[in-house]
Amino acid sequence: TQLLEQSPQFLSIQEGExxxxxxxxxxxxxxxxxxxQEPGEGPVLLVTVVTGGEVKKLKRLTFQFGDARKDSSxxxxxxxxxxxxxxxxxxxxxxxxxxxxGAGTRLFVKA
Amino acid sequence: xxxxxxxxxxxxKTRGQHVTLRCSPISGHKSVxxxxxxxGQGPQFIFQYYEKEERGxxxxxxxxxxxxxxxxxxxxxxxxxxxGDSALYLCASRLRGxxxxxxxxxxxQLSVL
Numbered sequence: 001t002q003l004l005e006q007s008p009q010f011l012s013i014q015e016g017e018x019x020x021x022x023x024x025x026x027x028x029x030x031x032x033x034x035x036x037q038e039p040g041e042g043p044v045l046l047v048t049v050v051t052g053g054e055v056k057k058l059k060r061l062t063f064q065f066g067d068a069r070k071d072s073s074x075x076x077x078x079x080x081x082x083x084x085x086x087x088x089x090x091x092x093x094x095x096x097x098x099x100x101x102g103a104g105t106r107l108f109v110k111a
Numbered sequence: 112x113x114x115x116x117x118x119x120x121x122x123x124k125t126r127g128q129h130v131t132l133r134c135s136p137i138s139g140h141k142s143v144x145x146x147x148x149x150x151g152q153g154p155q156f157i158f159q160y161y162e163k164e165e166r167g168x169x170x171x172x173x174x175x176x177x178x179x180x181x182x183x184x185x186x187x188x189x190x191x192x193x194x195g196d197s198a199l200y201l202c203a204s205r206l207r208g209x210x211x212x213x214x215x216x217x218x219x220q221l222s223v224l
Contacts, residue, residue, distance in 0.1 A: 097167035
């Protein structure tokens with residue numbers, strides 16, 4: 001069974017601070033995705049990383065895929081209260097028939 | 112264009128009952144996946160259907176079943192409900208398969224009393 005472990009599980013920071021969320025596995029994935037979920041809604045895709053070592057930037061968010069395609073990180077610069085939410089990483093199995101999710105990191109940014 | 116739609120939005124059942132949840136994918140999307148999300152956890156994969164065939168199954172008991180119809184909509188059925196089945200059930204669609212973006216519905220919140 002493939003597992004994705006996210007850390008930390010919960011993060012409470014002040015507005016303007018930087019943070020990094022990690023997503024680790026012992027398995028290789030064809031791609032890793034990062035989602036953000038608001039209460040009462042389904043997850044919304046932020047980014048997909050496919051190539052080992054790939055780095056993608058989305059405004060203040062930087063996503064990195066590990067060289068061995070087993071892990072990923074999400075770095076947020078100068079966090080804002082609007083960044084508050086549940087951040088989920090998800091790995092696509094090599095055969096493409098299953099996308100599995102980590103348990104999520106709940107981020108709270110205080111003004 | 113409409114996104115992924117799920118019905119009902121909320122449902123209350125008692126132990127031992129049966130439930131059917133429905134999902135309509137985005138127009139043109141041929142793949143539908145079902146997930147169970149317990150409060151405070153990430154979504155757990157239940158099923159994936161593509162072109163009306165089951166292509167993937169998660170670690171759920173046989174009480175859980177699903178199907179995909181010719182119009183690519185899908186139903187998730189759960190028999191003999193247990194208290195532990197209380198969760199948000201999410202449906203996601205994608206155009207085809209590998210590495211394509213998953214679009215999620217808002218889910219069905221199931222409470223089993």
